Amino acid sequence: MLAFLILSSLTGREVLTSFPGLGTEAAPTQGSAHLKQCDLLKLSRRQKQLCRREPGLAETLRDAAHLGLIECQFQFRQERWNCSLEGRTGLLKRGFKETAFLYAVSAAALTHALARACSAGRMERCTCDDSPGLESRQAWQWGVCGDNLKYSTKFLSNFLGPKRGSKDLRARADAHNTHVGIKAVKSGLRTTCKCHGVSGSCAVRTCWKQLSPFRETGQVLKLRYDSAVKVSSATNEALGHLELWAPAKPGGPAKGLAPRPGDLVYMEDSPSFCRPSKYSPGTAGRVCSREASCSSLCCGRGYDTQSRLVAFSCHCQVQWCCYVECQQCVQQELVYTCKR
Numbered sequence: 001m002l003a004f005l006i007l008s009s010l011t012g013r014e015v016l017t018s019f020p021g022l023g024t025e026a027a028p029t030q031g032s033a034h035l036k037q038c039d040l041l042k043l044s045r046r047q048k049q050l051c052r053r054e055p056g057l058a059e060t061l062r063d064a065a066h067l068g069l070i071e072c073q074f075q076f077r078q079e080r081w082n083c084s085l086e087g088r089t090g091l092l093k094r095g096f097k098e099t100a101f102l103y104a105v106s107a108a109a110l111t112h113a114l115a116r117a118c119s120a121g122r123m124e125r126c127t128c129d130d131s132p133g134l135e136s137r138q139a140w141q142w143g144v145c146g147d148n149l150k151y152s153t154k155f156l157s158n159f160l161g162p163k164r165g166s167k168d169l170r171a172r173a174d175a176h177n178t179h180v181g182i183k184a185v186k187s188g189l190r191t192t193c194k195c196h197g198v199s200g201s202c203a204v205r206t207c208w209k210q211l212s213p214f215r216e217t218g219q220v221l222k223l224r225y226d227s228a229v230k231v232s233s234a235t236n237e238a239l240g241h242l243e244l245w246a247p248a249k250p251g252g253p254a255k256g257l258a259p260r261p262g263d264l265v266y267m268e269d270s271p272s273f274c275r276p277s278k279y280s281p282g283t284a285g286r287v288c289s290r291e292a293s294c295s296s297l298c299c300g301r302g303y304d305t306q307s308r309l310v311a312f313s314c315h316c317q318v319q320w321c322c323y324v325e326c327q328q329c330v331q332q333e334l335v336y337t338c339k340r
């Protein structure tokens with residue numbers, strides 16, 4: 001139920017940008033502006049209530065949607081499906097590998113953005129990570145503040161609500177993939193330390209938790225996408241609910257296995273994404289690399305070649321000790337784009 005975030009950012013962009021940006025001083029209108037921002041996001045009724053109760057959340061949700069979308073587009077820049085969702089949201093209701101990635105990256109982006117918003121002081125109800133070993137007061141004093149992943153994951157599980165639809169394979173898969181995204185952020189949490197004291201003697205050391213850059217999380221999730229596991233369902237007789245099962249592999253156990261907690265799971269084979277459909281705009285016009293990607297990206301339709309001039313710095317010379325002077329040169333470059 002999270003991929004809606006990405007969509008909210010697409011549909012609501014115009015309206016939302018006209019609102020005061022992040023970190024604005026408490027203007028008299030801010031209270032109602034906050035409520036209005038919550039109304040503009042595509043949220044369930046319960047989520048809207050949570051949003052209204054938590055000043056700063058609407059902006060964080062919007063940031064998260066943007067973060068997730070940008071990362072998805074970056075990770076899929078070389079693929080036939082390049083994460084262009086504008087007007088093509090059919091994917092979210094299916095069980096493709098791409099759907100799995102969207103759920104995971106949205107959950108990861110929200111976890112990340114929320115933990116950061118806490119430590120950056122943009123939320124009213126959370127501040128720094130207060131894990132043992134670092135007193136928050138001390139942290140503030142040194143000007144460091146840990147990313148509050150504990151608050152962020154706790155909030156998120158409440159925000160997403162109780163796991164529903166345990167009888168529904170797709171709901172199970174969505175929940176699983178959402179969890180993969182949250183886990184990916186958690187496993188990127190690092191402890192950073194800083195020394196203080198006379199001339200760096202390290203008499204006092206402060207340490208705090210820091211999230212890794214979201215790009216790294218995106219990379220992890222893209223690898224999970226590449227090795228995603230196709231699942232079907234089986235009813236666990238003993239527990240009386242539905243479970244995800246990866247089919248038996250030749251040479252593996254006959255019964256098949258439950259997917260590992262870190263695996264992205266999917267149920268349906270993806271379409272080719274070659275031609276425009278409700279899932280993608282197709283690959284016509286995509287820029288490709290003749291050596292590497294044109295044959296697969298263009299789906300065998302061939303590519304057009306255009307030449308263009310690009311400027312670059314050349315004939316650089318060191319002047320005196322410290323200045324480098326360059327000339328501008330132009331070079332012809334060939335650009336390949338997939339045919340219609």
Ligand SMILES: *[C@@H]1O[C@H](CO)[C@@H](O)[C@H](O)[C@H]1NC(C)=O
Nearest residue numbers: 073082084281282283284286
């Ligand atoms: C994805 O590809 C389409 C063409 O197939 C292009 O119009 C669009 O700008 C691309 N999106 C991104 C984010 O690169």
